Amino acid sequence: MEMGLTSDIDDAGRPVVVAVGSIDVQSRDRFLAFGASAMGSTESTELLLDLAGVTFLDSLGVGALVKLDQLAADKQRKLVLRNPSERVVRLLEMVGLDNVWQVETS
Amino acid sequence: MTSNPASPDLDLQAFLSQALEAVRMDMNAATVAVLLVDESAQYLTARAAQGLEEEVRQGSRVPIGLGFAGRIAGERRAMTINRIDETTVVNPILRRRGIVALCGAPLIFEDRLVGVLHVGRITGAFASGEVSKLENHAEDIARRITDWRGQVDGAAARALQEGLTPELPRLPQLDLAARYVPSSQHGVGGDWYDVFTLPDGSVGFVVGDVMGHGLAAATVMGRVRSALRAYAIEDDSPASVLTRLDRKVQHFEFNQLITIVYGILNVQTGRMSVSSAGHLPPIMVPKAGGSCSVPMPTDYPLGVRRPAERHNTQLCLDEGGMLFLFTDGLIERPDADIDARMPDLLAALDGAAGIWAEIACADVMSALLGDDEDLDDDVTVLAIRRHSESSSNRRR
Numbered sequence: 001m002e003m004g005l006t007s008d009i010d011d012a013g014r015p016v017v018v019a020v021g022s023i024d025v026q027s028r029d030r031f032l033a034f035g036a037s038a039m040g041s042t043e044s045t046e047l048l049l050d051l052a053g054v055t056f057l058d059s060l061g062v063g064a065l066v067k068l069d070q071l072a073a074d075k076q077r078k079l080v081l082r083n084p085s086e087r088v089v090r091l092l093e094m095v096g097l098d099n100v101w102q103v104e105t106s
Numbered sequence: 107m108t109s110n111p112a113s114p115d116l117d118l119q120a121f122l123s124q125a126l127e128a129v130r131m132d133m134n135a136a137t138v139a140v141l142l143v144d145e146s147a148q149y150l151t152a153r154a155a156q157g158l159e160e161e162v163r164q165g166s167r168v169p170i171g172l173g174f175a176g177r178i179a180g181e182r183r184a185m186t187i188n189r190i191d192e193t194t195v196v197n198p199i200l201r202r203r204g205i206v207a208l209c210g211a212p213l214i215f216e217d218r219l220v221g222v223l224h225v226g227r228i229t230g231a232f233a234s235g236e237v238s239k240l241e242n243h244a245e246d247i248a249r250r251i252t253d254w255r256g257q258v259d260g261a262a263a264r265a266l267q268e269g270l271t272p273e274l275p276r277l278p279q280l281d282l283a284a285r286y287v288p289s290s291q292h293g294v295g296g297d298w299y300d301v302f303t304l305p306d307g308s309v310g311f312v313v314g315d316v317m318g319h320g321l322a323a324a325t326v327m328g329r330v331r332s333a334l335r336a337y338a339i340e341d342d343s344p345a346s347v348l349t350r351l352d353r354k355v356q357h358f359e360f361n362q363l364i365t366i367v368y369g370i371l372n373v374q375t376g377r378m379s380v381s382s383a384g385h386l387p388p389i390m391v392p393k394a395g396g397s398c399s400v401p402m403p404t405d406y407p408l409g410v411r412r413p414a415e416r417h418n419t420q421l422c423l424d425e426g427g428m429l430f431l432f433t434d435g436l437i438e439r440p441d442a443d444i445d446a447r448m449p450d451l452l453a454a455l456d457g458a459a460g461i462w463a464e465i466a467c468a469d470v471m472s473a474l475l476g477d478d479e480d481l482d483d484d485v486t487v488l489a490i491r492r493h494s495e496s497s498s499n500r501r502r
Contacts, residue, residue, distance in 0.1 A: 024440070025440070025482060056443075058438060058440075058444060059317075059434045059438060059444055059483075060317070063317040063318075063363050066363045066407070066409070066410055067361065067363070069410070069411070070361045070409075070411060073411050087443070091443065091444060093404075094386070094404065094444060094445065095365065095385075095404060095444075096382070096383070096384045096403075096404035096405050096406050097384065097406065097407070097410070100410060100412055
């Protein structure tokens, strides 16, 4: 499935990346590049990933999240997951990553 | 892959000297050179040239972003200069050669910068219309070089994987079998398995997966595999071995992501201690069937930059029972969840309960990879079966 990516800035001035669809072998590079550029767009120390619309994540998609986290750490920033779908949460649990990132629900 | 994989290097040299000659004639140039981006992605190295052979011989290197070729690479666009001095050209060879005009284009294939192609004249300037002619040549050359890189990487990674495939130890108490299958799309990757005896006579076993494909993943795998062995002979706690390995990975293997299951088995008693770093849990296959995933905590994968608390889970491998370890490539399919084919795997293992590990592996591979769909990922499986007392007596 295709992935849609949009970016925004929330009320607290944090960049938000809204991903919709699949983060997988096909979309991971685009997701990474998009996230990295959103991270550089403000001075905020957080990058919000809105994953409410992510319907599918494969192991490379999980890897992309970790890569983005590593890029963020390089720039003294951290990722925050917003509204991850149940499927995303289950997959993160499966690879032991369910407690790595702060999760916000709204 | 279109050309002879046995000699990709000769193949590229032959192609480049032909291609460069054609470019030189077509562009009416005195010199032509190809520089390729090096491993670090920070430098261009001269790879082939005509009229500038010493560039290649001296291994000329240009930092990306600096000088003529460096700027073409940095800005990813074609450029022409009709004034040559130390402010526009870093490379003294170009300046000494008496070149008065240079025209260059980036070598880009599928969005990836491969290098730079440039041509020079000793008399006359380049007209703006000539740039697109050079860009067409650059496109062809970039495609060919990418092709060649794929072959070289593939061949080297295969050799590395083959060289690192461990011989399974022969132990009277254990029946071991393993498989490694490269991805049909990307060739070999970062999967591995390992089984070794430890100084106290127990047996260490590993299945791991370095994320990524090709030579890059395979070389990291090689280093991580031997580092794990080094820690394993000094430490009898799998969680602590993985903690040390994680520290090593975070320090020396920057920005890698690796999942591993590592366990230690007492071959006399069947007692095991197992720890998982982000890896799918092993499957316990009792002699009488009823296979299930081992309930155990999955700690962070290696390379996640967080303080990770790692856990050991104590298990017992009963006589005639089998522990089955695997990488996600076995059960993951495009557009389906990571564990999509878990039920098929459990069924196949139940069918193989109580029989030889080699047969169990063959059955699993045939049940899960038997259809002709393309494999996106490489696949590794390891089966460890404990002989029943009667059969191991017979073997002695």
